[in-house]
Amino acid sequence: MDAATIGAALGAGALIGLVLGLVGGGGSILAVPLLVYLVGVGSTHAAIGTAAVAVSANALASLIGHARGGRVKWRCAGVFAIAGIAGAALGAELGKSVDGQRLLLLFGLLMIAVGLSMLRPRRTAPAPDVRLTRESAGVLLPRLVPIGLTVGFAAGFFGIGGGFLIVPGLVLATRMPLNFAIGTSLVVVSALGATTALSYALSGLVNWPLTALLIAGGVAGTMAGIALGRRLGARKGLLERGFAGIVIAVGSYVSLSSLPY
Template sequence: MLAALGSGTLIGLVLGLVGGGGSILAVPLLVYVVGIRSTHLAIGTAALAVTANALASLAGHARAGTVKWPCAGVFALSGVIGAALGAEAGKAFDGKRLLMLFGLLMIGIGLSMLRKRKGAEAPDVHLDRGSAAHLLPRLIPAGLAVGLAAGFFGIGGGFLIVPGLIAATAMPMRNAIGTSLVVVAALGMTTAVSYAVSGYVDWSLSALLIGGGVAGATIGIALGRRLAGYKGLLERLFAAIVIAIGLYVALSEAR
């Protein structure tokens, strides 16, 4: 119980400090710290906790008006289809190999976080009849691809969704983060339901992760305000941690 609460607090702290990335730590924490022996049970449990945390964060972004709802709806719908397919593939995959691939994914995400983001923003972008012909061919494939990865590995996919939304629509970062939470919640719920039906969710552990996450996020947000001038440094430090954990997971399972 203490390990689960501590893990949830750490996940929430990271979310509060750097605005994302907590979900990528959930599965390794459940396996190596909490001690869940089943990779599939860890993925299902993490997915449920990620969904709850995303919905809690979405409420604040919705009040701030940073969510582009039509774009979020299309991306989420295609992502849910991908997540359902990915979750079924993940459950059929060998647990040890799945965890090794998860480690490799962490390395890739960590490296992508170190890359500088390009400008060329379109703050007024919105999906309607006039822009559908241009935006839909971009949003649908991106959502499907991200959903497959999120369902297969049981992650919220925020670090995949945000770049996907920006690449498809050129919306500003603050809008991409708010919009991504709709997709994270939809994909996390799809994965959690799929794993729960197969008995791969520990409900009590999920509750502890969510409770710890709320406390950690509160601390992280307050700390993030004080360290706002060091946000770039914090993101690079977190990227290095993600890469290091990914290397440990991949090498451990490869052995």
């Protein structure tokens, strides 16, 4: 591995971590395009497998801070994660059978859709004390399970952590506040990322040296992003809209470059 590739991998990891620190999610959706177009990974499937390992590791690191702050709904996370793991396992197996160029095209279209959805105004969830108990299970389980299964399938198919899908999914299913949904989502991101990573690793589709560089860069980027996010806390909405614009732009580039000529 030459110096340029090492530098590109560290830079990609740092950028992913920076985005995670600034807006609390979404960095994983940039991982595959960065590995393909910046780092130069030739195989789309190898990029997906490598990104999945790095995303899972970075999510676990970020989860520690949220757990210490009491912003994780563990029971809701557990149910969502179990359903999501089943979906991710199916999605990963199907994703490996799809042609790499077609997978990139679909991934680009997903990025555009996600970016557009991020521009929609959010409403504050009115259920800060939501808990999964025997009394609430009849209401919450029929929502958590199908949404978790669907999100997990998408995460496995595209090899992404799915935080940008998990957060709104948790809010939709439980009406928990956004800050709790972000913290809780990291449990699910870790589980889904690990499931997808295991599937690709067993198929020999993980570049472990690149994974280590992504994680190293991600740690530094996350620390910088959190610090910068505290200074720009009053402009979080502007940051999220800016990130949505980046996602749409990158998704458009990925889609156009993947079209058959």
